[in-house]
Structures are given as structure tokens and as C-alpha cells.
Amino acid sequence: MQSEQLWGRAGDLATVAELLASARQGEGGALVLRGEAGIGKTALLRHVTAQENDLTVLSGTGVEPESALPFSGLHLLLRRVEHRLDELAGEHAATLRQALGLGRPDDPPADRHRVTLATLALVTALAAERPLLVAVDDAHWLDRASLDVLGFVARRLGTVRAALLLTARDGHAPALSLPGVADHRLPTLGDDDAHAVLAAHAGDLPGHVRRQVVAEAQGNPLALHELSAARRQGHPAATGPVQSTLRLSFADRVAALPHATRLLVTVAAADGTGDAATVLAAATTLGAGPADLTAAERAELLEFRETRLEFRHPLVRAAAYGAASVTERLTVHRALAAALTAPEDADRRAWHLASATTGRDADVAAALESTAEHARARGGSVAVASAYERAAALSTTACERTRRLVAAARAAADAGQPDRALDLVRQAERYCPTPAAGAWTAMIHAVIADDQDRPGESYRVLTDAAHAVAADDPELAGGLVFWAAHSAWTANEPALMEQAAQLARRWELPTASSAWRLVRAGRGTATARRSALRELLTDAGTLFGGCCDRPLALRGRTTVAEWHLLAGDHLQARTVADDVVRAARAECAAGVLAPALAVLADAELRLGLHAQARATATEGLRLAEESSQARAVSALSGVLARLAALAGDTEALSAHAPRADVGDATHALASLDLGHGRHDAAVQRLVTVSADTPRDAADLAEAVARAHHTGADASWWHDVRERAERAVAGLDPAGAVALRGLALLAEARSAEEADALFTRALDAHDAEPRQVFERARTDLAYGEWLRRRRRATEARTHLRAAVTGFESLGARPWSARARTELRASGESLVGGPTRAADVEARLTPQERRIVGLAATGLSNRDIGTRLFLSPRTVGYHLYKAYPKLGVSSRGELAGLGLAG
Structure with a gap:
């Protein structure tokens, strides 16, 4: 082993010392x-933890056998401070207890994102008393759930007196991504430095032998020790890569042990804990x-520490287990x-039984299924997938194998492993x-394919399954065909959508009329679409x-929220989507959460709740990325792109627009043009996409009404104006946005008509107090027209x-445009932008998000839940x-116009 002195590691120690010094000053951080x-790596980590006596140290080592048990790594790290859980807020304490396997059987499942919040709260509390070091050796063997939590915490240590230090092996180990x-x-x-190591450890070897060992070891400290020991025992020079040489050396040493000792070492290797x-x-x-431990300790393979048997190096364990026969x-x-x-050992027992079968x-399959459900309750989707997959392989009937493979597929999808999910x-x-079982499996297959934006695959599996059951179970077939049509509708595939409706009619399925309503909701005038949506x-x-499968039922409710949104009932859409989000969190239906958050964020945006929409969409996008849900990533990126455009944040717009749907991205860019008064550029963008919603129709109407259209073809321009008029005419004629669009388009032909329409639009806004942004747009459009x-x-x-x-929402381009018009009218607001607009310049992005939510009346705990921060x-x-901001309490925030 290396001497206590770490030869050649001065620079590495300085890097770690800098991290720890910053943590002591309240600027936490993390390093791998x-x-x-x-x-x-291990020697350096042990050196650091032994030297830093002023720190609270939470340490642990990842081991391969426990990588399938969710939050086993987190439990390893927190076992010293379990007694501190009672000091946390009730929800945080209960969540962590459940995740660590310490909860009651009737406790609700641990939502993995609440676990991250609770862990951050605990870390923050510990670091407030004394600087904290969390040290994890062999982090590549930690379970995925624990790694996700540590990554989350690591990215939020900026104001916490804590440091996270992990080690990860290159090659012959899982890749560690944080x-x-x-x-x-x-x-x-x-x-x-290599010669210095040998001088300390193998000074008895001749000089020429030491030089050979230095050449063979290639700068690897462990190899220097092992190869010099081998030479001392008369073994020939090593050949091949260093890692292979080390493993063979350890395997030879294990093989030389007495039988009973070798058996004990094999048991320790199989156990791994x-x-x-x-x-x-x-x-x-x-x-x-x-x-029989004595011989293993004398051979420097195992060592006994307190109540633990520890391998000298992870390669020793791998070599010992690899050298054992299958029978052993x-x-x-x-x-x-x-x-x-x-x-409490039931899960470990089940995996050992599986390894012995x-x-x-x-x-054994039933025991593994029980383990999977324990993992689900603790919030570990990867572990759920692995346990169900192994249980399926051990199942004795086709029915059980199918059910368990489907459960594994769902969990893999929730864990962000779409390819694995589809394979399962x-x-x-x-x-x-049976065909009925095949129909249920097809539904799960279709959901996974839809999330990956593969509508063709979704449509095929659903219609194939419907064909198999149509004669015996028309009701089941009808549901499958409707979902096929819905998949095509969501993906904007009108041909497939109509084809599904025709199948429903041909097979005389009970959902035929609903499928045709879906077809009408996807084409025709805006009025016809809204009518079809209301019928749906x-x-x-x-x-x-009638869906008895809870995640599928929540998917259905998400669809209902989306229909309300597209039908123009934004408040009801928000209510339904929020209910789905709450249920998905409570029931750990992770696959539903990101799509539901996408609808919720869109509804909040359309209601003018920009701060809430940004927080919701940011959370949803992170979840969608983690679970590789391409369609949700696109939808949430679209919301964030539109928010960025309204705020004039070109950097965020450039980041989100390429990942959004083409229509959302185009409308976001057009919105930025409109905010800056670049109406001709907005027209050029908007004519390339549809104008199906009130927002889109209103944007096109303003762009057309205020554009200069210099040099544009007269015929083309006439067609564009007619399109804008048709789009606005298809809106609810009593709606404020529709009336504003009509007023803008009437400006060129009749001042009296335009004036009357603007007045009616403002009256309509009075009945829609939530539409802050749209009301400001109407005030701006009318004010511009009056000034002219x-x-x-x-x-x-x-x-x-x-x-x-505009300034209450941080819509900077729009507020600047309104100020310019106000100056042109002969008045200028003293002092430039108001406080609300100036917030953008004075606060950090995190402070802006928190202040905006606090201004709406949310508590620190509620804000923390939305942004995944601790209340502290x-x-x-x-x-x-x-x-x-020049205030002394949260009560004064509301008066600054910051709430969005």
C-alpha cells in the first residue's frame, strides 16, 4: 500500500483544499x-477526511451488490445522522425516512424529488452548525437514485458551508455522470515519485529490479506496490495492461489461500456490503x-475494521468473485x-436468492417483485426496473412474465431509459x-413510444391490438383505436388520425364518434375545432x-387538461393539470409528471402567471430530460421559449427555441419581434405556421395591421391580410383578444369601427382580470392608435x-415599446423603468424567481417545493x-408589481 505520505499529489491536494476552503466560507461546491x-483516489480521500478535523464528515463507499437497491448509498452516508431527521420539517423527515427504508408500511411512497429536497434540507441544517464534507469513494457503484440526489444537492451548494467529494474509476466500472x-x-x-514510493516500500529490491517495476507500473501507485511484492516472492516481470496485471496478481493471491479462507473471501465478495x-x-x-480471516489479512486482501470486513481494494473483490467457480x-x-x-434484509435476501437460482x-420471482415494490415506495425507478426484469426471467407462467416485463418497462421509462423500456x-x-393482455401491453408500449415522439410506432401497436380484439371486445378495441387517433392528433399526423377514425367506423366501435370529433378538432376553422374539443x-x-390502470388514468386526465387549454378554458386547464401533478407526485407516477407539468405551465403562461409558468416549466423540463421524454421536452421548451421572448431574454430564447416544436419556436421568435416593434419580420415568421389559437391569431393580426409591407408583392400581401382576418373571425367574438385583433385590422378602413372595437376589448378585459399581459397589449395597441x-x-x-x-411581468421589450410611445405622446415616466422592470438588473436569476413567487404570497416552504430548494x-x-429592492419584509413585495 502507499505510505502515509501521498507522493506526487501536492497539486491534487491543493485542488481539494481550495474546495474545502471555499465551503468553509459559505461557497459550497462539489468535485469528482x-x-x-x-x-x-481512495488514499487521497482517506487522507483528506483524516486531516480535516474541523469538518463534520459523512462518508461511504459504493459497492456493486447494493447498486440495485434504491437509496442504499444515501442510507450509507446518512446512517450517522439518522437521529437528526426528527429536527427537519415533518414532510422532509417523513420523506427521508421512507426513502431510507425507515418509514411505516402505510406511509405514502417517497417521491424522488421530495427526497432530494429533504436531503438538501438536512445538508443545509448540518452545514449551518459546522462545515460539512460528504465523501463518497467508488461513487460509480452507488445506486442511481442516490446519485441523482447527490447530483441535485451538489448543484445547489452555492450558499451552503458544505463540500461533496466523490471518486470514480475509469474503465471496468459503470460510467459516472453528474x-x-x-x-x-x-x-x-x-x-x-514512483522511485520514491519504491524506496519507501521496497528498498530491499535491487536497483535494476526497481527500475523494471517503475517501467511496468506506468505510474500507478497500487501497481508499484503489487509488482514489487511479486518480485520479492520471485514472480517474473509483468506483461500486459496494468489493470489486468493487478487483477491477475490478486487472483493468484486468493488462489494461494487455504480452502476455508478462500471460501470466506468468496462469501465476502458475493456479499459486497x-x-x-x-x-x-x-x-x-x-x-x-x-x-480463517487471519490468512486473508496476512495476505493483505481483507481487513477487519470495527464491525466491517473490507477488501483492501475493489479489484481484490472483483478478482475473488471472478475466480470462484459457478458452483461456488x-x-x-x-x-x-x-x-x-x-x-429489513428482505430485499438483499431476494437478490441473493435470484443469484443462486x-x-x-x-x-424467488415473487420475492423479487416484492423487492421491486419496496423500491417503488422508496422512489427508485431503476431498481424497480431491474427487479421486475429479473423476476420476469424467473417467472413460471407466460401471464406473470408478461405482467412483470411491462412493469419493468414502465419503470425503465420513468428512469429515463427509453430504449431499455421499449425493448422490455x-x-x-x-x-x-391472450389478446386482451396484448391490448394492455400495447397501451403501455404506445405511451412509451409517444413519449419518445414515435407516433408511427404507437399507432401501429394500438391498431394491431385493436384488430386482435375487435370481434370479441368492441369496447376495448374502441379505446385502443381512439388512443391511436389521439396519438396521431398529438403528433399532428392528420392522415393517421382520419385512418383511425375510419377503422372505428368500419368495425362499428363505440368510440367511432369520438374519434371523428378528434379529427374535427385537428382541422377546419378555429370555431369548428373549439366545438369539437368541447364535445370531446x-x-x-x-x-x-373506466381505466383501472392508475398511470393510464392520469394520462387521460392530462389529455382532458390539454383539451380545456386548446378550447380556451385556461383556468379549468390549470385546475385539472394541477390535480394531475399532485396525484402523480403522491402516487410516484413519474412518467405522467413531465407531460402534466407541460400542460400546467402552458395554462399558467396563458393566464399571465409568468413566474409560476417559468418555475413549473423549468421543473418539468428537468424531469422530461431525466426521463428522456422527447415530446414533453419539446412542449416545455416551447413554454420557456415563449417566456424568454416576452422577457426579451435572447440567450434563453436561443437555448430553448431549437428544442421546441417548430410552431412554438416560430411564435416565440415572432413574439420577440412584436415586442420590439419589428412587425414586418413578425409577419414573415407567422405566415409559415398556423394561427389556430387566440394567441396566434392575435399575433398575426397585430403584425399585419402594423407592418409596413414595403416591397411586398401586393397579391401576396392581400392573401396574408385575408388569412389574418379569417383567423380573428374564427375566435370567440366576445373575447378581449379577438376584439383587439378585429380593432387592429379595422384601423385601415374605419376609425370609428376601430375605436369601438378597442373600447369593447377593454370592457371584455375587465371581466378577465387574470389576463395581465393581454390587457397590457390591448392598452398599448389602443394607446398607439390614439397617439397616431x-x-x-x-x-x-x-x-x-x-x-x-408589462413591467409587472418583466416583459422588457414590450415595456420599452410602451415607454417609447408614451414619450412620443409628450410624457415621460421619471426615473426610467419602474422598480419591477429594474428587478431584472438588480437581482440574480435565482433571486428573481424566488422574489417573484414570494410576491404572490407563497411561503418559503412552498417556494422551496416549486424550485427544489430548502426553506432555509x-x-x-x-x-x-x-x-x-429597498424593502424590509416580504409583505412589501406585492406593492412592487413583481408577482407573475
């Missing part, structure tokens, strides 16, 4: 130490005991399963014992009410109102923001 096996966390790669040792009581209990049943592995796994009798076994569900389809909403109870008609006094009233409305962190940002 990477390198090949034996390069000294976006947003810095890497530091440990280099190999130079020749001078290092729990001495479990290993010795299992080994005893095989004829080995504590006395089966034997030790059975022994370990027999030793794990406590209720070579054929199909209904009991396709396997399930091969084993379906009356069908919703029949279409989705030389009615400056009247114009100022509306232009002032427009400035106030929210309070810290508010404390920093108050002086910048």
Missing part, C-alpha cells in the same frame, strides 16, 4: 476525483469461521440468503397469453373514466397602464434581495 484503478459537477483527473506518478456479521454467519454454514458462487449466494433473516422459480415491452408482447370534453368520462390619431391625452392613460402591466435557502435569497 477520477482515475484508473489503483491511481490513489452534470454540473466538476471533474479532477488524478494523473499517473512521474518516475521520480462488508457486514461482518452477515458474512461470518453465511461462512460458518459452509465450514469457515473467524479464525451459487453456494455462497444461497448461504448469504439463508443468513439474511431480518425483515439457475431455472424458473415462482417463489416488446419482449412482453411476445409472451402475451363531454365524452371524457366515457373515454377515460393625435388624441395624446387619451393615449397617455392607456400607455401608462401598458407600461405598468429560500430565506437566504430573500434576505439578500430585500436590500436591493
